[in-house]
Amino acid sequence: MNDLNVSRTTDPLALHRALTTVDSHIDIPWPTGPDPFQDGARRVDLPKMRRGGIGTGFFAAYVPQVRRDAASETAAFERALAMLTAIRGMGRTEETISARVTDTADDIVRAKQNGVVGVALAVENGFAIGTDLSRLAQFRKLGARYLTLTHNGHNALADSAIPRPDLGDAPVEHGGLSELGVAAIGELNRLGMLVDVAHVSRDAMLQAAKASKTPVVSTHSCVRALCDHPRNMDDFQLDALRDCGGVIQITAVAGFLRPGGKADKVTVADFVDHIDYAARRIGFAHVGIGSDFDGGGGFSGWRSAAESANLTVELVSRGYSEEEVAGLWGENFLRVMRLAEAAAA
Numbered sequence: 001m002n003d004l005n006v007s008r009t010t011d012p013l014a015l016h017r018a019l020t021t022v023d024s025h026i027d028i029p030w031p032t033g034p035d036p037f038q039d040g041a042r043r044v045d046l047p048k049m050r051r052g053g054i055g056t057g058f059f060a061a062y063v064p065q066v067r068r069d070a071a072s073e074t075a076a077f078e079r080a081l082a083m084l085t086a087i088r089g090m091g092r093t094e095e096t097i098s099a100r101v102t103d104t105a106d107d108i109v110r111a112k113q114n115g116v117v118g119v120a121l122a123v124e125n126g127f128a129i130g131t132d133l134s135r136l137a138q139f140r141k142l143g144a145r146y147l148t149l150t151h152n153g154h155n156a157l158a159d160s161a162i163p164r165p166d167l168g169d170a171p172v173e174h175g176g177l178s179e180l181g182v183a184a185i186g187e188l189n190r191l192g193m194l195v196d197v198a199h200v201s202r203d204a205m206l207q208a209a210k211a212s213k214t215p216v217v218s219t220h221s222c223v224r225a226l227c228d229h230p231r232n233m234d235d236f237q238l239d240a241l242r243d244c245g246g247v248i249q250i251t252a253v254a255g256f257l258r259p260g261g262k263a264d265k266v267t268v269a270d271f272v273d274h275i276d277y278a279a280r281r282i283g284f285a286h287v288g289i290g291s292d293f294d295g296g297g298g299f300s301g302w303r304s305a306a307e308s309a310n311l312t313v314e315l316v317s318r319g320y321s322e323e324e325v326a327g328l329w330g331e332n333f334l335r336v337m338r339l340a341e342a343a344a345a
Contacts, residue, residue: 012309012312012313012315012316012317013309013312013313015312015316015322015325016053016308016309016312016313016329017053017309019053019055019312019325019326019329019330020055020056020108020109020112020326020329020330020331020334021053021054021055021056021112021308021329021330022055022056022057022058022108022118022120022288022289022329022330022333022334023044023054023056023057023058023289023290023291023293023305023308024058024217024219024220024249024288024289024290024333025058025060025122025124025198025219025220025249025251025290025291025292025295026044026057026058026059026060026291026292026293026294026295026305027059027060027062027124027292027293027294027295028059028060028061028062028083028086028087028294029042029294030062030079030083030086031082036090036099037094037095037097037099042293042294042304043291043293043294043297043298043303043304043305044057044291044293044294044304044305045305046090046097046099046117047097047306048304048305048306049117049305050097050117051305051306052304052305052306052307052308052309053308053309054117054305054308055108055111055112055117055118055330056102056108056111056112056117056118056119056120056330057117057118057119057120057305058120058121058122058145058146058219058290059087059090059119059120059121059122060122060123060124060148060295061079061080061083061084061087061121061122061123061124061128061139061144062083062124062125062151062295063076063079063080063123063124063125063127063128063151064125064151065125065127065150065151065152065153065154065155065160065164065167066127066167067167067168068127068130068155068156070130073127073129073130073131073132074130076125076127076128076130077128077129077130077132077135079128080123080128080139081138081139081142084121084123084139084142084143084144085142087119087121087143088101088119088121088142088143090119091119097117098115098116098117099116099117099118099119100114100116100117100118100119101118101119101120101121101143102118102119102120103120103143103145104337104341105334105335105337105338105341108120108330108334108337109334120143120145121142121143121144121145122144122145122146122147122148122196122219123139123144123146123147123148124148124151124196124199125148125150125151125155125199126147126148126149126150126155126156126157126158126181126184127150127151127153127155127156128147129147129157129184130156131156131180133180133183133184133187136184136187136188136191136193137187137191139193140191140192140193144193145192145193145194145337145340146193146194146195146196146217146219147184147188147193147194147195147196148196148198148199148219149181149184149195149196149197149199149200149204149208150199150200150204151199152164152199153167153169154169154173154174156178156180156181157177157178157180157181157184158174158176158177158178158181158200158201158204158208159172159173159174159175159176159177159200159201159203159204160199160200160201161199161200161201161202161230161231162199162230162231172201172203174204175203176201176203176204176206176207177204177207177208177211181204181208182207182211185208185211185212186211186213188212189212189213189214189340189343189344190344191344192340192341192343192344193340194214194215194216194217194336194337194340195208195212195214195216195217196216196217196218196219197209197216197217197218198218198219198220198221198231199231202234202237205218205233205237205240206236206237206240209240209241209243209244209246210244212244213343214245214336214339214340214343215241215244215245215246215247215336215339215340216241216244216246217246217247217248217249217333217336218233218241218246218247218248218249219249219290220249220251220253220290220291220292220295220297221233221248221249221250221251221256222250222251222253222256222257222274223238223248223250223274223277223278224237225277226257226258226273226274226277227255227256227257227258227259227261227274228259229255229256229259231253231256232256233248235281238278238281238282238286239281239282241282241286242281242282242283242286245286245336245339246286246336247285247286247287247288247332247333247335247336248278248282248286248287248288249287249288249289249290249333250271250274250275250278250287250288250289250290251290251291251292251297252271252291252292252293252297252298252299252302253292253296253297254266254298254299257270257271257273257274257299258270261299263298263299263300263303264299264300265300266299266300267299267300267301268299268300268301268302268310268311268313268314269314270299271299271302271311271314272311272314272315272318275287275289275315275328276318279324279328284324284327284328284332285327285332285335286332287327287328287332288327288328288329288330288332288333289311289328289329291305293305311329312325312329315328
């Protein structure tokens, strides 16, 4: 699927340019921000994606958790709709850069083949639906391909890995998923949307892996054995992810990569250490890359999308094959997308 007629031992940069690269989680400024077609202050904009060889980015309509009531749920839903509409607006041509909304795995591959930047959509935080599952279909209609079940703070669907006492959260509210959360997973399966378990509690993650008819994903997490943070996955969770056919997308958040990590002290080598661990534990087919740029991601050597090739250089230096690098940079995520597409009603 990738045009990998390149010797990894002689030119990792050429290999990187040949890959169908997918960054599974990027945030956008809201309500206003720099033009994505301009090379500006954002860690990800379209010029940086072009320079860094990122073929498609999943841009998230992020909804922060607040206290739950009818008014706040409506406001969260309306915010998510507006953000999805703004992300879709990136699918256009300005001067020398063309971007295209990529709704399916095959769309992502075609965007690479056609030399255009792919723009994929997601919603971060199930609070955006409140308790109304019909809202998921509206997100899917606008192109959303996954829902992150929670953010920081419990919601009506699931417990979060990071409860919010300031919002009245107890350490545990639902014991993992709520009944509504299980129903939401069924609706996501029906719509062909992926279930994203980044941010959910350990119990919620394990329950989601069993409840979903298609593989679940964590679009931006790291490995807890290397950095003991509640947002990271322990070995048992990694095994459950493998067993359901899912993928963990290692993320660029410094504090998830090294205990107490600061962006200027964390390196590409630290990042690839997490890929190494997860790949050894559950296999290369279940590991990928999701930066969380403009949402907290970034460290020395991968401060923006423009520096993405540095990861490929490090992977090749450690002896990863072309096929393994291709899987990590996108093919593994495309696989689970296709499974969700095939299972959709």
